[in-house]
Amino acid sequence: MSLAVFLELVEIKAKTASVMPFFIGICFSWYNYRSLHLGLVLLFFISMFVFNMAVDILDNYNDYHHASEIHDYREKTNIIGREKLNVRLVFWMMIAMIIFSALLGIVIAMIVGWPFLLMGVFCYFVGVFYSSGPRPLSSLPLGEFFSGFTMGFMISLLCVYLNTYQIFQWNIVTLASIFLISLPNTLWIANLMLANNICDLEEDENNNRFTLVHYLGKPRAIQLFTWMNVIAFLSIVLAVVFQIAPWTFLLTFLILPFVYKQVALFRKKQIKTETFICAIRILAVGALAQVVTFAIIFI
Numbered sequence: 001m002s003l004a005v006f007l008e009l010v011e012i013k014a015k016t017a018s019v020m021p022f023f024i025g026i027c028f029s030w031y032n033y034r035s036l037h038l039g040l041v042l043l044f045f046i047s048m049f050v051f052n053m054a055v056d057i058l059d060n061y062n063d064y065h066h067a068s069e070i071h072d073y074r075e076k077t078n079i080i081g082r083e084k085l086n087v088r089l090v091f092w093m094m095i096a097m098i099i100f101s102a103l104l105g106i107v108i109a110m111i112v113g114w115p116f117l118l119m120g121v122f123c124y125f126v127g128v129f130y131s132s133g134p135r136p137l138s139s140l141p142l143g144e145f146f147s148g149f150t151m152g153f154m155i156s157l158l159c160v161y162l163n164t165y166q167i168f169q170w171n172i173v174t175l176a177s178i179f180l181i182s183l184p185n186t187l188w189i190a191n192l193m194l195a196n197n198i199c200d201l202e203e204d205e206n207n208n209r210f211t212l213v214h215y216l217g218k219p220r221a222i223q224l225f226t227w228m229n230v231i232a233f234l235s236i237v238l239a240v241v242f243q244i245a246p247w248t249f250l251l252t253f254l255i256l257p258f259v260y261k262q263v264a265l266f267r268k269k270q271i272k273t274e275t276f277i278c279a280i281r282i283l284a285v286g287a288l289a290q291v292v293t294f295a296i297i298f299i
Helices: 003-009 016-033 038-066 073-077 087-112 114-129 143-164 172-199 201-206 212-216 218-241 247-268 272-298
Strands: none
Touching (some): 016 272, 038 087, 172 272, 212 218, 218 272, 247 272
16 A cells, blocks of 8 residues: 555545644643643644544445445545555554554543543544444434534544643533634534535435435535634634634634635535535635634744
């Protein structure tokens, strides 16, 4: 297996979805608590990143096995079939990654406490059943919610808890603050899956995957895609108003013309090979802009 094929198998291009919520959690921790535990943060980053790669391998692995034989998805679209990868090798690679990341997570939980373990178990449950079981989460209208909530909110929450576990308070104000600061990423990650499902509607239905787009219909799904971008920017304003982020966070609005252009391109046509990249660009640029405009206050 070449490096290029491996990177496609683990969908390295989509890793912004997990990396940027992690950095938002770090920025939030330092700005609001002046607390960082760099050693624990590094272990968590490795565990999170490896598990995220394993989940993407699992997604490709399950799609390969569940694909209907009357269509050419398995042989021409799915990377395992298209590149003629050893299925057994792919499986054991995935298992090794999951075990390795879980062991790191257990080590961290032994240091910071059981709340980290419980949150981690939830994330692992969603990650595994996202594409596994008789009715995977990704094939249900719940897919966008679980992907956005787990990768957008939970990763930031885990990071904040990890950095502040000695003083962390489990109350509505704390959780609402973390939810608000993570909301743009949560929505943009959910939009990534929504855009994918919009582009793949016919193929998904042929493979008995009835996603949110199937129930909403394409026109309403596209409207939802648009409105989630609007709400993402509104939440940035609210984060500054409630003083959980610095005023520099508002500089994220400098990317608004770029996001508007990408949304317009996607609304015009929904073709996987041409415009799905718009959702990826919005997530990548938007998430990076948030981290930079948040962290600039520390310079």
